[in-house]
Amino acid sequence: MATTSQPESDATRASSTYAGARAVLATMHGKQAAIAPVMHDTLGLQVETAEAINTDALGTFTGEIPRPGSIRETAIAKARLGMTRTGLPIGLASEGSYGPHPSIPFVCGGLELMVLVDDTRGIVITEHLVVDAPVYAHAPVSNQVQLATFFEQTGFPQHAVIVKPNRTDRATLPVFKGLRSASAVADAVIRCAACSIDQLAFVQTDMRAHMNPTRMASIARLAARLCARIATACPHCAAPGYGQTDIETGLPCAWCGCPSDLVRHEIFGCVACDHREHRPRPDGLEFADPGRCSRCNP
């Protein structure tokens, strides 16, 4: 997935589009702290939260409830929950996905995605952030030494943990979430190990935003990027939300001219019309090192 940020200089600014407008943010986990100030300061958009909205119905990090679709579909569904609840035509939501790094073995990575759904214009503006150094970990534990190691690696207790049985054949199992005291975790480990087939407890970082300050900081960075994209108007129809939507690989090899696996173009597009643009690489590179060519370096 493409990862460049929104250049501000080469596109028409449309930062007044949402000045004075109201948007509802669907969150149960305090994300307004990371999102509302930047939306207000850069766009003039007033972000409100919806009361008694259960975003967990659309999937949880701990997996008790699986997500119904792609990360983007889930974020849009979440935003629409808030819009339905409040009657506001503009909604915001964010969604994260954490797991093994897509390209580095044994390293964890994350993807954060945020959407603005605007039914007054019939558009959805999406931005994402690749998180290279998340606080995300999980491990089976059976003793205090293993637990202490886990705490050291995960910034406990600022970052809370979840404890559940490592292996169980029961349909309902105890899950202890949002734990921030060492004694509460130790107690949960004993109780979960006792009802696990292998006598082990499974400890993991609690990835809910209000339980993981590193994740909350990533959401704040993403909110700033989404604002920059929202403030960029389509050069053709002036709709907000113009920006990079894709990449095209195939930068020609410097020796043989064949397409390599390096990025050749960044593709920019509009969320409202069909306008598309192929832009050259921002670093100006026009030919690939032959080491990246499957013909010259098979």
Ligand SMILES: [Zn+2]
């Ligand atoms: Zn070549």
Ligand SMILES: [Zn+2]
């Ligand atoms: Zn357009």
